[in-house]
Amino acid sequence: MLNIIPSPTMTTTADFIQVQGLCKSFEGQVLYDDFDLTLPQGQIISIFGPNGCGKSTLINLMSGLIPMDRGQITIAGKPLRRSRIGYVFQNYRETLFPWISALDNIAYPLRVQGVPPKERQRRVEQLLARFDIKLDLRRYPYQFSGGQQQLIAILRAVVAEPDVLFLDEPFSALDFEMTLYIREKLQEVHMESHLTTIVVSHDLEDAVYLADSILLLSKRPTRLVQQVSFALARPRTPETIVDPEFVRVKSQCLEIFREEMRR
Numbered sequence: 001m002l003n004i005i006p007s008p009t010m011t012t013t014a015d016f017i018q019v020q021g022l023c024k025s026f027e028g029q030v031l032y033d034d035f036d037l038t039l040p041q042g043q044i045i046s047i048f049g050p051n052g053c054g055k056s057t058l059i060n061l062m063s064g065l066i067p068m069d070r071g072q073i074t075i076a077g078k079p080l081r082r083s084r085i086g087y088v089f090q091n092y093r094e095t096l097f098p099w100i101s102a103l104d105n106i107a108y109p110l111r112v113q114g115v116p117p118k119e120r121q122r123r124v125e126q127l128l129a130r131f132d133i134k135l136d137l138r139r140y141p142y143q144f145s146g147g148q149q150q151l152i153a154i155l156r157a158v159v160a161e162p163d164v165l166f167l168d169e170p171f172s173a174l175d176f177e178m179t180l181y182i183r184e185k186l187q188e189v190h191m192e193s194h195l196t197t198i199v200v201s202h203d204l205e206d207a208v209y210l211a212d213s214i215l216l217l218s219k220r221p222t223r224l225v226q227q228v229s230f231a232l233a234r235p236r237t238p239e240t241i242v243d244p245e246f247v248r249v250k251s252q253c254l255e256i257f258r259e260e261m262r263r
Protein backbone atom coordinates (compact mmCIF):
# COMPACT_ATOMS: atom_id res chain seq x y z
CA MET A 1 0.00 0.00 0.00
CA LEU A 2 1.21 3.50 -0.80
CA ASN A 3 2.08 5.51 2.24
CA ILE A 4 1.44 9.14 1.40
CA ILE A 5 2.73 11.70 3.87
CA PRO A 6 0.73 14.91 3.48
CA SER A 7 2.82 17.94 2.60
CA PRO A 8 1.99 21.24 4.37
CA THR A 9 0.18 22.50 1.27
CA MET A 10 -1.83 19.33 0.69
CA THR A 11 -5.48 19.84 1.54
CA THR A 12 -8.36 17.47 2.01
CA THR A 13 -11.93 18.30 1.17
CA ALA A 14 -12.42 19.18 4.87
CA ASP A 15 -9.89 22.02 4.89
CA PHE A 16 -10.46 23.36 1.39
CA ILE A 17 -10.47 27.00 2.50
CA GLN A 18 -8.03 27.86 5.26
CA VAL A 19 -7.86 31.22 7.00
CA GLN A 20 -5.01 31.47 9.48
CA GLY A 21 -4.11 34.33 11.79
CA LEU A 22 -6.18 36.84 9.85
CA CYS A 23 -5.83 40.45 11.01
CA LYS A 24 -7.74 43.36 9.51
CA SER A 25 -8.41 46.83 10.86
CA PHE A 26 -10.04 49.85 9.28
CA GLU A 27 -8.85 53.26 10.43
CA GLY A 28 -7.52 51.84 13.69
CA GLN A 29 -10.71 49.90 14.42
CA VAL A 30 -9.93 46.20 14.79
CA LEU A 31 -12.27 43.96 12.87
CA TYR A 32 -10.35 40.68 12.72
CA ASP A 33 -7.56 39.86 15.15
CA ASP A 34 -5.82 36.51 14.71
CA PHE A 35 -8.94 34.96 13.18
CA ASP A 36 -8.87 31.32 12.01
CA LEU A 37 -11.41 29.48 9.89
CA THR A 38 -11.47 26.18 8.02
CA LEU A 39 -14.16 25.43 5.48
CA PRO A 40 -14.85 22.22 3.56
CA GLN A 41 -15.13 21.75 -0.19
CA GLY A 42 -18.39 21.27 -2.01
CA GLN A 43 -20.76 22.75 0.56
CA ILE A 44 -22.96 25.80 0.84
CA ILE A 45 -21.81 27.80 3.86
CA SER A 46 -23.77 30.76 5.17
CA ILE A 47 -22.25 33.62 7.12
CA PHE A 48 -24.62 35.28 9.57
CA GLY A 49 -23.90 37.99 12.14
CA PRO A 50 -24.89 41.44 13.38
CA ASN A 51 -24.78 44.56 11.19
CA GLY A 52 -21.27 45.80 10.64
CA CYS A 53 -19.58 42.78 12.22
CA GLY A 54 -17.50 42.20 9.10
CA LYS A 55 -19.37 39.64 6.99
CA SER A 56 -18.75 41.42 3.69
CA THR A 57 -15.18 42.19 4.73
CA LEU A 58 -14.56 38.50 5.44
CA ILE A 59 -15.64 37.36 1.98
CA ASN A 60 -13.81 40.31 0.41
CA LEU A 61 -10.66 39.10 2.17
CA MET A 62 -11.30 35.43 1.31
CA SER A 63 -11.83 36.31 -2.34
CA GLY A 64 -8.74 38.53 -2.46
CA LEU A 65 -10.75 41.69 -3.26
CA ILE A 66 -9.16 43.55 -0.36
CA PRO A 67 -5.77 42.94 1.27
CA MET A 68 -5.21 41.46 4.75
CA ASP A 69 -3.10 43.31 7.30
CA ARG A 70 -1.65 39.97 8.36
CA GLY A 71 -2.41 36.26 8.01
CA GLN A 72 -2.74 33.65 5.35
CA ILE A 73 -5.68 32.46 3.25
CA THR A 74 -5.47 29.46 0.95
CA ILE A 75 -7.96 27.68 -1.28
CA ALA A 76 -7.10 24.05 -2.07
CA GLY A 77 -3.68 24.74 -0.58
CA LYS A 78 -3.02 27.51 -3.11
CA PRO A 79 -2.61 31.21 -2.36
CA LEU A 80 -5.56 33.36 -3.41
CA ARG A 81 -3.78 34.84 -6.42
CA ARG A 82 -3.70 31.35 -7.95
CA SER A 83 -7.34 30.55 -7.15
CA ARG A 84 -10.33 31.11 -9.37
CA ILE A 85 -13.02 33.12 -7.64
CA GLY A 86 -16.62 33.86 -8.55
CA TYR A 87 -18.20 36.80 -6.72
CA VAL A 88 -21.74 38.15 -6.78
CA PHE A 89 -21.92 41.65 -5.35
CA GLN A 90 -24.77 42.82 -3.17
CA ASN A 91 -25.80 45.62 -5.54
CA TYR A 92 -26.15 43.37 -8.58
CA ARG A 93 -28.01 46.01 -10.61
CA GLU A 94 -25.01 48.28 -10.48
CA THR A 95 -22.51 45.55 -11.33
CA LEU A 96 -24.07 44.37 -14.61
CA PHE A 97 -22.83 46.36 -17.58
CA PRO A 98 -25.93 48.18 -18.90
CA TRP A 99 -24.50 48.78 -22.38
CA ILE A 100 -23.92 45.13 -23.30
CA SER A 101 -26.34 42.22 -23.75
CA ALA A 102 -27.02 39.46 -21.23
CA LEU A 103 -24.78 37.20 -23.32
CA ASP A 104 -21.87 39.62 -23.16
CA ASN A 105 -22.43 40.24 -19.44
CA ILE A 106 -22.39 36.54 -18.61
CA ALA A 107 -19.45 35.88 -20.94
CA TYR A 108 -17.40 38.79 -19.61
CA PRO A 109 -14.96 36.68 -17.51
CA LEU A 110 -14.32 34.49 -20.60
CA ARG A 111 -13.61 37.61 -22.66
CA VAL A 112 -11.09 38.72 -20.02
CA GLN A 113 -9.47 35.28 -20.38
CA GLY A 114 -9.21 35.81 -24.14
CA VAL A 115 -11.79 33.20 -25.18
CA PRO A 116 -12.95 33.96 -28.79
CA PRO A 117 -16.55 35.25 -29.28
CA LYS A 118 -18.03 32.09 -30.86
CA GLU A 119 -16.63 29.92 -28.09
CA ARG A 120 -17.91 32.38 -25.47
CA GLN A 121 -21.42 32.15 -26.89
CA ARG A 122 -21.22 28.35 -27.00
CA ARG A 123 -20.13 28.16 -23.38
CA VAL A 124 -22.84 30.54 -22.17
CA GLU A 125 -25.53 28.62 -24.06
CA GLN A 126 -24.18 25.39 -22.63
CA LEU A 127 -24.31 26.89 -19.11
CA LEU A 128 -27.95 27.92 -19.54
CA ALA A 129 -28.86 24.48 -20.88
CA ARG A 130 -27.04 22.78 -18.03
CA PHE A 131 -29.09 24.64 -15.43
CA ASP A 132 -32.28 24.64 -17.49
CA ILE A 133 -32.41 28.44 -17.58
CA LYS A 134 -34.32 30.29 -20.27
CA LEU A 135 -33.13 33.83 -20.91
CA ASP A 136 -33.18 35.88 -24.09
CA LEU A 137 -29.45 36.48 -24.27
CA ARG A 138 -29.78 39.33 -26.77
CA ARG A 139 -31.58 41.53 -24.28
CA TYR A 140 -29.96 44.21 -22.13
CA PRO A 141 -29.97 44.17 -18.32
CA TYR A 142 -32.75 46.79 -17.97
CA GLN A 143 -35.08 44.52 -19.94
CA PHE A 144 -34.98 41.87 -17.21
CA SER A 145 -36.68 41.64 -13.80
CA GLY A 146 -34.61 42.02 -10.64
CA GLY A 147 -34.49 38.26 -10.14
CA GLN A 148 -33.37 37.66 -13.72
CA GLN A 149 -30.66 40.30 -13.33
CA GLN A 150 -29.49 38.57 -10.19
CA LEU A 151 -29.45 35.29 -12.12
CA ILE A 152 -27.31 36.91 -14.84
CA ALA A 153 -24.90 38.10 -12.14
CA ILE A 154 -24.73 34.54 -10.74
CA LEU A 155 -24.17 33.03 -14.19
CA ARG A 156 -21.39 35.54 -14.83
CA ALA A 157 -19.78 34.46 -11.56
CA VAL A 158 -19.84 30.74 -12.43
CA VAL A 159 -19.18 30.77 -16.20
CA ALA A 160 -15.41 30.49 -15.82
CA GLU A 161 -15.77 27.54 -13.39
CA PRO A 162 -14.43 29.08 -10.20
CA ASP A 163 -13.01 27.13 -7.24
CA VAL A 164 -15.33 29.05 -4.91
CA LEU A 165 -18.45 31.16 -5.41
CA PHE A 166 -18.99 34.05 -2.99
CA LEU A 167 -22.35 35.84 -2.77
CA ASP A 168 -22.94 38.93 -0.66
CA GLU A 169 -26.59 39.21 0.44
CA PRO A 170 -27.95 37.69 -2.79
CA PHE A 171 -31.59 37.94 -1.68
CA SER A 172 -31.63 41.33 -0.01
CA ALA A 173 -32.98 43.28 -2.99
CA LEU A 174 -35.45 40.61 -4.12
CA ASP A 175 -39.11 40.20 -3.33
CA PHE A 176 -40.32 36.89 -1.90
CA GLU A 177 -41.21 35.30 -5.23
CA MET A 178 -37.82 36.20 -6.69
CA THR A 179 -36.10 34.99 -3.54
CA LEU A 180 -37.75 31.58 -4.03
CA TYR A 181 -36.67 31.55 -7.68
CA ILE A 182 -33.03 32.47 -6.98
CA ARG A 183 -32.84 30.03 -4.05
CA GLU A 184 -34.06 27.27 -6.37
CA LYS A 185 -31.59 28.17 -9.12
CA LEU A 186 -28.65 28.51 -6.73
CA GLN A 187 -29.51 25.12 -5.29
CA GLU A 188 -29.71 23.59 -8.79
CA VAL A 189 -26.32 25.06 -9.68
CA HIS A 190 -24.92 23.64 -6.47
CA MET A 191 -26.49 20.18 -6.78
CA GLU A 192 -25.21 19.90 -10.34
CA SER A 193 -21.72 21.34 -9.83
CA HIS A 194 -20.96 20.84 -6.09
CA LEU A 195 -19.31 24.22 -6.26
CA THR A 196 -18.11 25.43 -2.87
CA THR A 197 -20.43 28.37 -2.16
CA ILE A 198 -20.17 31.01 0.57
CA VAL A 199 -23.26 33.14 1.12
CA VAL A 200 -23.49 36.19 3.35
CA SER A 201 -26.96 36.87 4.70
CA HIS A 202 -28.45 39.07 7.39
CA ASP A 203 -31.73 37.14 7.18
CA LEU A 204 -31.70 34.02 9.33
CA GLU A 205 -34.22 32.14 7.18
CA ASP A 206 -32.13 32.77 4.05
CA ALA A 207 -28.96 31.88 5.93
CA VAL A 208 -30.30 28.48 7.04
CA TYR A 209 -32.44 27.48 4.05
CA LEU A 210 -29.72 26.55 1.54
CA ALA A 211 -26.84 25.94 3.92
CA ASP A 212 -24.96 22.82 4.87
CA SER A 213 -23.61 24.86 7.73
CA ILE A 214 -24.07 28.33 9.16
CA LEU A 215 -21.20 30.40 10.55
CA LEU A 216 -22.40 32.64 13.36
CA LEU A 217 -20.15 35.66 13.84
CA SER A 218 -19.90 37.90 16.89
CA LYS A 219 -19.80 41.65 17.27
CA ARG A 220 -16.43 43.33 16.62
CA PRO A 221 -13.67 42.31 17.07
CA THR A 222 -15.20 39.45 15.17
CA ARG A 223 -15.01 35.87 16.40
CA LEU A 224 -16.60 32.72 15.09
CA VAL A 225 -19.21 32.09 17.79
CA GLN A 226 -20.34 28.75 16.42
CA GLN A 227 -20.62 26.72 13.26
CA VAL A 228 -24.06 25.07 13.10
CA SER A 229 -24.74 22.15 10.73
CA PHE A 230 -27.96 21.76 8.77
CA ALA A 231 -28.04 18.33 7.19
CA LEU A 232 -31.55 18.24 5.69
CA ALA A 233 -31.63 16.42 2.33
CA ARG A 234 -31.76 18.40 -0.93
CA PRO A 235 -33.55 19.67 -2.79
CA ARG A 236 -34.92 22.01 -0.17
CA THR A 237 -38.29 23.40 -1.19
CA PRO A 238 -40.58 26.23 -0.02
CA GLU A 239 -42.05 23.67 2.42
CA THR A 240 -38.61 23.32 4.02
CA ILE A 241 -39.30 26.34 6.22
CA VAL A 242 -41.92 24.37 8.16
CA ASP A 243 -39.81 21.21 8.38
CA PRO A 244 -39.10 20.45 12.09
CA GLU A 245 -35.36 20.17 11.42
CA PHE A 246 -35.31 23.59 9.72
CA VAL A 247 -37.27 25.11 12.59
CA ARG A 248 -34.92 23.50 15.13
CA VAL A 249 -31.73 24.71 13.41
CA LYS A 250 -33.11 28.21 12.89
CA SER A 251 -34.14 28.41 16.58
CA GLN A 252 -30.73 27.16 17.63
CA CYS A 253 -29.02 29.86 15.54
CA LEU A 254 -31.39 32.51 16.90
CA GLU A 255 -30.68 31.46 20.48
CA ILE A 256 -26.90 31.60 19.94
CA PHE A 257 -27.24 34.99 18.21
CA ARG A 258 -29.38 36.43 21.04
CA GLU A 259 -26.97 35.13 23.65
CA GLU A 260 -24.11 36.78 21.78
CA MET A 261 -25.98 40.10 21.53
CA ARG A 262 -26.49 40.09 25.31
CA ARG A 263 -22.76 39.88 26.00
Ligand SMILES: Nc1ncnc2c1ncn2[C@@H]1O[C@H](COP(=O)(O)OP(=O)(O)OP(=O)(O)O)[C@@H](O)[C@H]1O
Binding pocket: 026, 027, 031, 049, 050, 051, 052, 053, 054, 055, 056, 057, 058, 202
Ligand atom coordinates in the same frame (compact mmCIF):
# COMPACT_ATOMS: atom_id res chain seq x y z
N1 LIG B 1 -13.22 50.23 3.20
C1 LIG B 1 -13.54 50.48 4.46
N2 LIG B 1 -13.04 51.55 5.11
C2 LIG B 1 -13.33 51.82 6.41
N3 LIG B 1 -14.14 51.04 7.15
C3 LIG B 1 -14.69 49.98 6.56
C4 LIG B 1 -14.43 49.64 5.20
N4 LIG B 1 -15.11 48.51 4.88
C5 LIG B 1 -15.78 48.16 6.00
N5 LIG B 1 -15.53 49.04 7.01
C6 LIG B 1 -16.07 48.95 8.36
O1 LIG B 1 -15.85 47.65 8.85
C7 LIG B 1 -16.99 47.19 9.56
C8 LIG B 1 -17.50 45.90 8.95
O2 LIG B 1 -18.03 46.18 7.66
P1 LIG B 1 -18.71 45.07 6.76
O3 LIG B 1 -19.27 45.77 5.59
O4 LIG B 1 -17.76 43.97 6.53
O5 LIG B 1 -19.85 44.55 7.73
P2 LIG B 1 -21.10 43.61 7.42
O6 LIG B 1 -21.14 42.59 8.51
O7 LIG B 1 -21.05 43.14 6.03
O8 LIG B 1 -22.29 44.64 7.66
P3 LIG B 1 -23.77 44.70 6.98
O9 LIG B 1 -24.60 43.71 7.74
O10 LIG B 1 -24.18 46.10 7.28
O11 LIG B 1 -23.61 44.39 5.52
C9 LIG B 1 -17.99 48.32 9.57
O12 LIG B 1 -17.85 49.05 10.76
C10 LIG B 1 -17.57 49.16 8.37
O13 LIG B 1 -17.91 50.49 8.56
Ligand SMILES: [Mg+2]
Binding pocket: 055, 056, 057
Ligand atom coordinates in the same frame (compact mmCIF):
# COMPACT_ATOMS: atom_id res chain seq x y z
MG1 LIG C 1 -22.26 43.44 4.34
